[in-house]
Amino acid sequence: MSAKLKNLWNDKLAKRMSGPEKLLYRSNLLGSDLRITNFGGGNTSSKLRQKDLLTGKMADVMWVKGSGGDLGSIKLDGFSTLYLDKLHALEGLYRGLEHEDEMVGYLPHCTFNLNPRAASIDTPLHSFIPHKHVDHMHPDSVIAIACTKNSKALTKKVFNGRLGWLPWQRPGFDLGLKLGAMARANPEMEGIVLEGHGLFSWGDTSKGCYLKTLEIIQLAADWLEENNKKAAFGGVKYQKSLSPSLRREVAAALMPVIRGKITGDQMKIGHFNDSKEILQFVNSKNLKPLAALGTSCPDHFLRTKIRPLVVNFKPTAKDRGAEIEKVISGLGDQLEAYREDYRGYYERSKRSNSPAIRDPNAIVYLIPGVGMMTFAKNKATARIAGEFYVNAINVMREANGVDKYIGLPEQEAFDIEYWLLEEAKLQRQPKPKSLAGRIAFVTGGAGGIGSETARRLLSEGACVMLADIDAKSLDAKSKELSDEFTADVVRTTLCNVTDEKSVTEAIEACSAEFGGMDILVSNAGIASSAPLEDTTLKLWNRTMDILSTGYFLVSREGFKVMKAQNIGGSIVFVASKNGLVASTGASAYCTAKGAEVQLSRAVALEGAPLGIRCNVVNPDAVLKGSKIWNSGWKKERADAYKMSELELEDMYRQRSLLKRSVFPEDIAEAIYFFASDVSSKSTGNIINVDAGHAPSFTR
Incomplete structure (x- = not known):
């Protein structure tokens, strides 16, 4: 202290x-x-x-x-x-x-x-x-x-x-x-x-x-x-940890794989911690024997299970990429060995009236040179489990420094973990929400549609990573949603969807913060409007970079994470009715939106064998809260229709079959439908949210 x-x-x-x-x-x-x-x-x-x-x-x-x-x-x-x-x-x-x-x-x-x-x-x-x-x-x-x-x-x-x-x-x-x-x-x-x-x-x-x-x-x-004058945990085995950026890189590579392999009936959220206390422990000579002793205080092991799993990673390996691949290839055997050990613990300790065995997977994963990962049913529980194991680390360091640390006897630990009173408490817990344990990544997350989509997914229990290029707006939305849903479930990352490195780092940030990705909402965009003869190559390329190349980069990197997890996933493209029906004076925008729709079909074809679905939501005339309309597009469309900006919203409303305005929350509801299991048998599909625009009827 x-x-x-x-x-x-x-x-x-x-x-x-x-x-x-x-x-x-x-x-x-x-x-x-x-x-x-x-x-x-x-x-x-x-x-x-x-x-x-x-x-x-x-x-x-x-x-x-x-x-x-x-x-x-x-x-x-x-x-x-x-x-x-x-x-x-x-x-x-x-x-x-x-x-x-x-x-x-x-x-x-x-x-x-x-x-x-x-x-x-x-x-x-x-x-x-x-x-x-x-x-x-x-x-x-x-x-x-x-x-x-x-x-x-x-x-x-x-x-x-x-x-x-x-x-x-x-x-x-x-x-x-x-x-x-x-x-x-x-x-x-x-x-x-x-x-x-x-x-x-x-x-x-x-x-x-x-x-x-x-x-x-x-x-x-x-x-x-x-x-306490002794060397902590028997002394140092690895003199140096990886750098902070490399630690997160390793975490981002391993967490989705671990998460996929330990996901059964209950989806899990991950938490990564590389504090100095953890690094001292995972780099020590006595890491494995001390970890095997388990924790002592009942509060510790109720949150962390009786003992953690030490991942076979060598931070001193010269080829880090090869070492990560080696770890991944051996994870299946490591995880199964832990599960078998836990089943043995259960069989040795169970009473005649003990509850059935629970999830035999580890909660805490210790990685030399990198840190600690914890997985649980939600982000708060995963984070708190990590905090409890830090307590256990502190206890082991000090106890061994002045005497000999003693873990709780196995039978006593079991009698706490499988206490009928604890079981009754578990049974009283409310039914999880439809997206509990799911992780969503939303581009254009600071805009109207993006933030309303985040709100809708959060309301159903998902964790959400908001990605946007606008740092100021991103911070404001993050605070707003964190205040509403808690800071545990909201994260942000700056992301320029036209920059390959930026996209890669943003996706890695999602994996390191939450453990992977289940829902990808590709929504970042701009609008461009100009008659064909006035459409410059610069305007054309910028529109294609953001709306076509940007969607490609984000879906490619997100697809890699979902494939590594091997538990399926849902990708939703926010396109436009212009992807189906062209408008005058917007050739670049219409072409790019059409490319998005076609890309979604290609992703759906490749993702289907892996349980990865890809669908499209086509909005039309979403004026409320839209950063696109405030960027000059509103005036450009009003000019194209030869009317004032004040008349534009009513024109769109009257043009629709239902004579109704379309709002960001309407788009968010359609995105939630494709993101959730209620649409589990839909891929390669399109939902138009446009209050009825007859030329856009799909066919």
């Missing part, structure tokens, strides 16, 4: 807060620093006096983080509220360790004030501790001490007897009773270390509890810094 933990408590602000509000304040402060606890990890509680609405009398009420919350972002409605006397009365119903899980069913009967927030399995761990304010954190520094071979003795040495210690035990009612008994028997104690798990600390006030938690974590970090 390089920088010291700071006391962020603001007395002036806290003075105006109620008891529950101070608990919330404390929780948000603690959860905002990953050195204190990881995302979704840990919990906090306060035992408060409140008026019972039924009796009118004052009652002792425990506020405790509810099931599934995150301390850094939790709100007041994220806390469960329970009568403390009813929680204590549950001790009389407890029938022993073999009946642990049934105690969870009693927790709703202790609810105060009809609070709908479900209580977590950690509730008893707080209720029996005889202190008003309790924190349970997962700081790397304390877990490093808790995960050593001589954890008990080390805890006593580091904290000079100020903290108690309890051996590893799965969270539940019995552990809560043991915590309470130890705290009552030792009133001078300031907290308790749970072996292989984390820290409990407490105080008489919310502020006092917060400060005590910071003090203990910092004490552990300072002791480790002073006493």
